[in-house]
Amino acid sequence: MxxxxxxILVFVGFSFLDGLAxxxxxxxxxxxxxxxxxxxxxxx
Numbered sequence: 001m002x003x004x005x006x007x008i009l010v011f012v013g014f015s016f017l018d019g020l021a022x023x024x025x026x027x028x029x030x031x032x033x034x035x036x037x038x039x040x041x042x043x044x
Contacts, residue, residue, distance in 0.1 A: 002036040 006029040013025035 002032050002040075006030075006032040 009025050009029040009032065013022045013029070017025055
């Protein structure tokens with residue numbers, strides 16, 4: 001789940017956004033890949 005949503009965010013960031021908005025969306029994608037699995041481990 002995390003990787004697929006991160007890929008969607010990266011696609012949208014590079015396709016439709018520019019400037020600061022692109023970097024914010026890419027930052028969310030990185031957080032999705034790095035932080036989401038750790039949170040899922042804590043939840044179980």
